Amino acid sequence: MRRKLKFNRASPKPEKKLFKQQIKVAETTDRIIQNLKSRVEEMEDLEAIRQLKVAYCDACDDDHNGEVVSSLFSKSGTWQQIGATSHADSRKHVGRKEIAAFMYGLRDAGFIVCSSHVVTNPVLKISGNSASGDWKFLMLYTHKDGSRHKIIGRYQDIYVKVKGQWYFESLTAIVEDNNIYLTGNKNE
Secondary structure, rough: OOOOOOOOOOOOOHHHHHHHHHHHHHHHHHHHHHHHHHHHHHHHHHHHHHHHHHHHHHHHHHHOHHHHHHEEEEEEEEEEEOOOOOOOOOOEEHHHHHHHHHHHHHHHHHHHEEEEEEEEEEEEEEEEEEEEEEEEEEEEEEEEOOEEEEEEEEEEEEEEEEEOEEEEEEEEEEEEEEEEEOOOOOOO
């Protein structure tokens, strides 16, 4: 025997109540999915920025490959080093052409036989299609006279996302220490 449902006229019909619950579940699910999409996109952006920095360091360690380094910057991007730069050029280099020329100038000077850029402790902040990054860095290089040099400092970067790709908008190398750590003299 089928049981008849009795309704209190003051309470909504079960179908209406179920429909309202389904709407709430769908809205909550949509919010959760949007939140997850946003979080995944942020993680992908953070990783893309880390890979951008890796590509920069690799290009610098590839005998300061100006073409590759400059391709990592936006068209109007800037590169500058400040601080304890010794005899280095501390002018702001604007645009890919100037950045490439500066990097090739380091190569052409011929005093760096080989180098290694190490970056650590990134603090990255993303806001839509722009981001900022602070990094610690250590650059070791061998001078043509055989001496070994160290440069210790920080990078302060601004990034921009153009057509889904991250670029440096500005990169500032703040040099805190720039000295020889070993001479080329084997008797010392």
